[in-house]
Amino acid sequence: MIEQLYxxxxxxxxxxxxxxxxxxxxxxxxxxxxxxxxxxxxxxxIAAKNDQAELVAETSDLIYHMLVLLAEKEIPLKAIEQELKSREGQLSKTEERKPIDRL
Structure with a gap:
């Protein structure tokens, strides 16, 4: 579905x-x-703090606008797919990350 929309x-x-x-x-x-x-x-x-239906709707809006951004910058979906694939199976070192209250 996302590929079709893109x-x-x-x-x-x-x-x-x-x-x-x-x-x-x-x-x-x-x-x-x-x-x-x-x-x-x-x-x-904000929607994540409210209800699931609102979160689904707002996430859909975000995905759409992100796809418009990718198209504007001429970045193919394949590039995102490859980046995600390159991260697959990698362990994140949480001790190297800032605590949430220090972001």
Whole structure:
């Protein structure tokens, strides 16, 4: 599903459609896309404190806006997939991480 959505976003970038929200974002440029990603990330955090339905909706919004950002920056989904795969099976050294109250 995410791949299909990403392909649709790429298509909108290549072949704009009048009235498309995706094209609105591309037309407004990187700063607008980044603002939306930031807003949606904050809404995910707030939703996580509320209820599951809201969290699902806000996470969906965040994923969509992240895909628009990737398309804007011409980063293929394959690059994200490869990065995640490179991390597979690696142990994270939690003792090297800052405590949550010091981030």
């Amino acid at each position: 392909e649709e976003i790429l298509l909108r970038k290549k072949e704009p459609k009048t009235g498309s929200y995706t094209n609105y974002l591309f037309d407004q440029g990187l700063d607008k896309i980044l603002k939306k990603v930031g807003e949606e990330a904050t809404e995910v955090v």
